[in-house]
Amino acid sequence: MVHKDNPTTLLLRGNKRLTMIVLGILSLVGLFLLTFSKQLWLNHCRTNGGLRTLNEAMSFSSSSLSYSSGSDDHGRARFIDLNGLEATGQASDNEEHVLILTPLKNAASYLPRYFELVNRMNYPKHLISLAFLVSDTTDDTVAILKEKAEQFLNPDDSPDGSSPAQERYHSISIFEKDFDFDLPEGRRHEFEMQPLRRSFMARSRNYLLSAALKEEHAWVLWLDVDVVEYPASILEDLQSVNVDVVVPNCLRETEDGSFWGYDKNNWMETQQSLDMQRDLDPEYVLLEGYYEFLTGRYLMVDMPTHLGKLDKVPLDGVGATFTLVKAQVHREGANFPPFAFQHQVETEGFAKMAKAMGFGVYGLPSYLIYHIMNS
Template sequence: MAHKEPPSPLLLVRGNNRRVAILVISILSLLAMFFLTFSPHLAIRHCGHGEQQRSMATETMSFSSGNTNDGGVSRRQARFTDLNDLTATSQAARNEEHVLILTPLKNAEAYLPRYFEMVNRLQYPHHLISLGFLVSDTTDRTVQLLQDRADELLNRDPPDDDSSSNNTRYHSVSIFEKDFDFELPEDRRHEFEMQPLRRSFMARARNYLLSAALKDEHAWVLWLDVDVIDYPASILTDLQSIDVDVVVPNCLRQTDENESMGYDKNNWMETQQSLDMQKKLDPDYVLLEGYFEFLTGRYLMVDMPTHLGKLDKVPLDGVGATFTLVKAKVHREGANFPPFAFQHQVETEGFAKMAKAMGFGVYGLPSYLIYHIMNS
């Protein structure tokens, strides 16, 4: 007798149940195809709980930015960065910590040659230095000169013996342009009445530059004015050795008679007189140093003794930015340059007040002297 095939499951279904059975079988087929196709990508190796965690962490940390080609399909991958390992220490060069030098500019064509001459003298590994510039409301050749010099700094041939020369390539150079349509005659830029508005625009420029240039490898941020014309080649390592959150040297200027006089009067500490005076002020009133129109009674660093130890530090409540070294974590945690009145200060002095309010230490070195160009 011929062998009969067993009836199909579909033939055993009667009436409306047949439609239901077809739907169920279709869904099961699709699920089977899905797991057969994607199971290699979803599979996790069999291992103990601790081993599985380490394996997954290693795979996550290996992610990087960019595109890869997998079976002809372009894929983007995640980028993992562990900021826990990013520290700023007193042995920055030995630990290969990156420094970001930031300089806002406006019509700076005349100052750039000396600026780059001094930066090139820095006794800090140049491959650990990044330069960032923000050019605003400029009418001269500042941008073109920066582009020309950047090409040289990034592509120059390394010396035959890197150990005996510091003329190596820089890590990066970034040039940004942002106009604020703020015009102020040069002969009025230091007038008392102009300062709150002028400093507010300067704060905005610094914040743009900081947010655009700060990258995850930077451990230190150095704010350097373009018209600072003389400082020791060892200044970066000297200031890093102090190992504080914010530190500034004492910026003076030399007269035509070769005499020194104070320049950066934004480096100061509060006194009881200045604190008592502030209790009577409107919260939006901005205090300014170095002007006879309104004396604050603060103790300016340019008036402190300069014959003590070069690296002896004093606590400060306000700083300028002629040469200000900041641990990058201070900026990352939110201390920037307020363009509004913050504890009666704006811009760099407002930054110092904000950093101190957040618990960071701000210090100055009265006997560590640098020099600014002689101007009004």
């Protein structure tokens, strides 16, 4: 006997079949969206240097997290892999970022030439960050910095109405921190004032370094505001030497073009200087270029300057008129001691510390730059 389905049964079967078809379609759409969104996420992370896999997004390794208070990253962790951050001899080709650091005090008169020289550098502008720490200033240094920062970050439009990103600097930061240290300008280079003065300079450098160094920076350049002449290729030249710390030979600018040394903090220990230090109080700070206490060290300003421009010599002390440092050196802990470290403070103390940590410190006696003539 054949049983015929009644109309109600047929309707239920039809609805069930339709429901299964709809669920199947929704499942396919959901699978497609999940796959597509995952690929977009991975592409975004690869492009922006963030998480490379979804597994990394879920791991939250405590040693690799950083946080940002910006609106885009608020409440979210970022994974930053510093293993691939290198400073090489081909920095420009490898698009390595350079951070230029300059501490300032009453520097308004020097800033026009400072920015002119920086802007003249051949190194790609979009790979350069600038940061300043202004301390105990009574002139309009901050106002000039803000004006120059606006110009550098928003260059004049090109004829077609666009501003190419390659002509913009990566970032410019202006920090202000007073140390309430007031030393009359006429006494800033007196022998008796140097340990205290240089101690405060070390503090300002450390403040600036800790505030400005970011994860993208491969190199740090310490640049004095009153350096008045250096080649446009200087960054690439010094990077090509490919050492941890390197300094050119800084001379005085003179009206008659005569040869005068300026940065006497670039020096090499001698047997005489080492023997002398054995009997010194550990807290005694040695200073170069002062007749009150001669150290017997070999100053780079006294070395021959007719050899190869990039021929390097090992140094034990450096100044900071133009000092290029691989950022790794600072990241691993070499900074500017405001206290006596192996009889040195500030920049020379930094060189001693870097060498104690196993880093190489070098000078280029034949690579000449010029500082303004002052006392």
